[in-house]
Amino acid sequence: MISVHPPSGFRDFLNQEAKRRLFLMNQISHVYQSFGFLPLETPVVENLDLLMGGGGGEENEKLIFKILKRGEKLAEALPSGDENRIAEFGLRFDLTLPLSRVVALHRGKIQMPWKVFHIGPVWRAERAQKGRYREFIQCDVDIVGAKGLGAEIEVIQAAAFALQSVGASGFELRVNDRRLIQAMAEKFGFTGPKVEQFAVIMDKKDKVEISVLLEQLREALGESLPSDVQPVLEGQLTLDQAVEFHAEAGNDLRTLVSTLQSLHLPLTGIVFDPSLVRGMGYYTGPVFELRHASAGYSFGGGGRYDRLIGRWSGQEVPACGISIGFERLVLLLAELEKESQSDSPILFLPVFDESLRPRICALAAELRGLGLSVDVFPDSGKIKNQFRFASEQGYRWVLVAGENEWSSGIFKLKDFKSGVEIDVQSEDLKDHLLKVFSQSKKF
Amino acid sequence: MISVHPPSGFRDFLNQEAKRRLFLMNQISHVYQSFGFLPLETPVVENLDLLMGGGGGEENEKLIFKILKRGEKLAEALPSGDENRIAEFGLRFDLTLPLSRVVALHRGKIQMPWKVFHIGPVWRAERAQKGRYREFIQCDVDIVGAKGLGAEIEVIQAAAFALQSVGASGFELRVNDRRLIQAMAEKFGFTGPKVEQFAVIMDKKDKVEISVLLEQLREALGESLPSDVQPVLEGQLTLDQAVEFHAEAGNDLRTLVSTLQSLHLPLTGIVFDPSLVRGMGYYTGPVFELRHASAGYSFGGGGRYDRLIGRWSGQEVPACGISIGFERLVLLLAELEKESQSDSPILFLPVFDESLRPRICALAAELRGLGLSVDVFPDSGKIKNQFRFASEQGYRWVLVAGENEWSSGIFKLKDFKSGVEIDVQSEDLKDHLLKVFSQSKKF
Numbered sequence: 001m002i003s004v005h006p007p008s009g010f011r012d013f014l015n016q017e018a019k020r021r022l023f024l025m026n027q028i029s030h031v032y033q034s035f036g037f038l039p040l041e042t043p044v045v046e047n048l049d050l051l052m053g054g055g056g057g058e059e060n061e062k063l064i065f066k067i068l069k070r071g072e073k074l075a076e077a078l079p080s081g082d083e084n085r086i087a088e089f090g091l092r093f094d095l096t097l098p099l100s101r102v103v104a105l106h107r108g109k110i111q112m113p114w115k116v117f118h119i120g121p122v123w124r125a126e127r128a129q130k131g132r133y134r135e136f137i138q139c140d141v142d143i144v145g146a147k148g149l150g151a152e153i154e155v156i157q158a159a160a161f162a163l164q165s166v167g168a169s170g171f172e173l174r175v176n177d178r179r180l181i182q183a184m185a186e187k188f189g190f191t192g193p194k195v196e197q198f199a200v201i202m203d204k205k206d207k208v209e210i211s212v213l214l215e216q217l218r219e220a221l222g223e224s225l226p227s228d229v230q231p232v233l234e235g236q237l238t239l240d241q242a243v244e245f246h247a248e249a250g251n252d253l254r255t256l257v258s259t260l261q262s263l264h265l266p267l268t269g270i271v272f273d274p275s276l277v278r279g280m281g282y283y284t285g286p287v288f289e290l291r292h293a294s295a296g297y298s299f300g301g302g303g304r305y306d307r308l309i310g311r312w313s314g315q316e317v318p319a320c321g322i323s324i325g326f327e328r329l330v331l332l333l334a335e336l337e338k339e340s341q342s343d344s345p346i347l348f349l350p351v352f353d354e355s356l357r358p359r360i361c362a363l364a365a366e367l368r369g370l371g372l373s374v375d376v377f378p379d380s381g382k383i384k385n386q387f388r389f390a391s392e393q394g395y396r397w398v399l400v401a402g403e404n405e406w407s408s409g410i411f412k413l414k415d416f417k418s419g420v421e422i423d424v425q426s427e428d429l430k431d432h433l434l435k436v437f438s439q440s441k442k443f
Numbered sequence: 444m445i446s447v448h449p450p451s452g453f454r455d456f457l458n459q460e461a462k463r464r465l466f467l468m469n470q471i472s473h474v475y476q477s478f479g480f481l482p483l484e485t486p487v488v489e490n491l492d493l494l495m496g497g498g499g500g501e502e503n504e505k506l507i508f509k510i511l512k513r514g515e516k517l518a519e520a521l522p523s524g525d526e527n528r529i530a531e532f533g534l535r536f537d538l539t540l541p542l543s544r545v546v547a548l549h550r551g552k553i554q555m556p557w558k559v560f561h562i563g564p565v566w567r568a569e570r571a572q573k574g575r576y577r578e579f580i581q582c583d584v585d586i587v588g589a590k591g592l593g594a595e596i597e598v599i600q601a602a603a604f605a606l607q608s609v610g611a612s613g614f615e616l617r618v619n620d621r622r623l624i625q626a627m628a629e630k631f632g633f634t635g636p637k638v639e640q641f642a643v644i645m646d647k648k649d650k651v652e653i654s655v656l657l658e659q660l661r662e663a664l665g666e667s668l669p670s671d672v673q674p675v676l677e678g679q680l681t682l683d684q685a686v687e688f689h690a691e692a693g694n695d696l697r698t699l700v701s702t703l704q705s706l707h708l709p710l711t712g713i714v715f716d717p718s719l720v721r722g723m724g725y726y727t728g729p730v731f732e733l734r735h736a737s738a739g740y741s742f743g744g745g746g747r748y749d750r751l752i753g754r755w756s757g758q759e760v761p762a763c764g765i766s767i768g769f770e771r772l773v774l775l776l777a778e779l780e781k782e783s784q785s786d787s788p789i790l791f792l793p794v795f796d797e798s799l800r801p802r803i804c805a806l807a808a809e810l811r812g813l814g815l816s817v818d819v820f821p822d823s824g825k826i827k828n829q830f831r832f833a834s835e836q837g838y839r840w841v842l843v844a845g846e847n848e849w850s851s852g853i854f855k856l857k858d859f860k861s862g863v864e865i866d867v868q869s870e871d872l873k874d875h876l877l878k879v880f881s882q883s884k885k886f
Contacts, residue, residue, distance in 0.1 A: 012548070014549060015552065019482055035818065035819075041464060088450075113821050263804055357593055373479060379594065
């Protein structure tokens, strides 16, 4: 017996859930385009040697779904029993690696600074468990080839407006700088490989108690900690103090925070957080993260990564970007019951008799020409069943256009919400529906 | 040396090309939603046993990209040397198989008739060659659970308006019915397995000369052909004659053609073509195909397939659908130079001095609030370079807002197309830009 379930860790989306996802993707992409960002579309598969040697972090490399060679190439490789020889491609585990590859390959087609966004699924063969999926959407927006803070400001502004456009509010932005973390670590006595340890322990701040982190830092250092570590972990460092640790990073943070504050972005606040690390090892300058008041986790973030994009292009290319956590945003919106935002009203047209279908389909086309969404019942069936269909579909408006209505020129418009049915003269129909629909969008 | 090319047969899309693709996807999805079709999103991978046993046609099964098992499961399977045991998932080769699986699995969440559309990539491990790709987008729109011709009319109407919405015109619809093909084959003496042969030979009509096809049919039949075969191949059968071959199919075709004609769809014609087969073996009733005057190939098509969806749901579920050939449509639009359709104008704001960036970013946000697209230059750089950037980017409008302009309250708007630069008072700026942009959309 063949199972009709999707593979473990993979999901089907239909009806309202699929609508919400499509709405989110469209809104984010629309806002990014309104900033002049250009879309990027790359294959879901990459050559395996590229994925494995991409510096995407050993963690990610372990999680690659690998795709078999074919035909003779497979037959030759099979006896080796080596999965990296019998496989040839892999599903991408992020969108940053394809971006780097594209910059290296298409350098001649790209005008720098390149403002680019990339929305699409990525795959990681994590152990499937509740809330953790093996296929999920990432929404990256990046500026490649710009060194100045203008790039950070642009991607943050774009992400803030993208979040606003989907009806999500209550996000706070936290900012820090990797150069500052490095300088603090060194000042505290973490040198060489211990800098990385310092960053890794700091990065756990939202999941682990500060007293535990202090103990871990002390162990890593091998001696008692300087007294100014605790205020950093508690986020109590000021920007003035940051400048003392690292003048350039501190001043950049000051400019970044003050410029973003002056823009009155749709965010609840812009906060300097000296303990913010943002996992990935490739960041080289400012890092930032979006948090929501009602959730204890990040809804996205990013930073400057000046030494990553150039890994295959043979020359260093500055870059900075931000990624919105699409799957978390979908869940948040579902909780906030923002369906109404994604759900523009649809007029339902039942078909009482097949002989009326041509006229009803033509009427539907005319109404769609006005910008209305119109669903014509595609099958034959009892009126009672068609009304039940409309009601279960969550439609509010039904236009009754049976034989009597066509001959009298008076249609009936039923409002399922109020239960009221009114007569509309055929010549007033368009104006009336436009009025009713423009109002019902506000519900 | 690691190659930065995508795997053979796979493509990167950037800049204008990516914009055109995104525009097409959004338009098609927008039109389908305006008909009340609901989106569907399924994983790119399916369990391998489902893909292999899905009745998707042996041809497609050979072309599955297979994904390796992992860890212990892989170690156990490797010694077998059997690719179907060492692999666990496969990339989907069409969107019809996932649709059938979803109907079987989520039956309780689906209200019939289910109007559904599914836009996404599929993968086939074809030998890579010019114009043939291993990853390509399909756009399917289907009605599941409706028996009547209303479903055919609805999907055809939706597809016709989707094509119109992207600025493509000149499409003709050809219709036929599989029951008619069966009846004709039997009447001509093709019985049992020869019916299939008859259909396969007919299906080559657009690629092979009629005299060659007649010879092939004669060979398949094993005797000389009845004289009424040639008119069928030449498309000269009338609907009245079709009714004689198969009353129900002929009458359905008559209703379908006359209803579609009465709707004045944005198509150049609706034509009965008795030689139309539409490859896939699963069609059971009407079949249809969209052709463009300037191209010798199909831009999509579909039909009724009442016995496919039910393959895993345990009960027969009627269905009919149409698929738009996305990749061909992208090429056609590029040829028709319809870029202007997908390319709404963008205002470019250079940044002359970093100290002006906060004001310029705030102004950009205000203008975007009016619905305009605005690109702020994200880096520092010489004015000359920023102007060159704007011109190479193909931007027409540049707003000069330097120190002088801010202090005088008079901005300069430069039109790269005419070369004219005019002064605009800051209080008139919004109105002026709205006027200019609403006009330049029509270019």
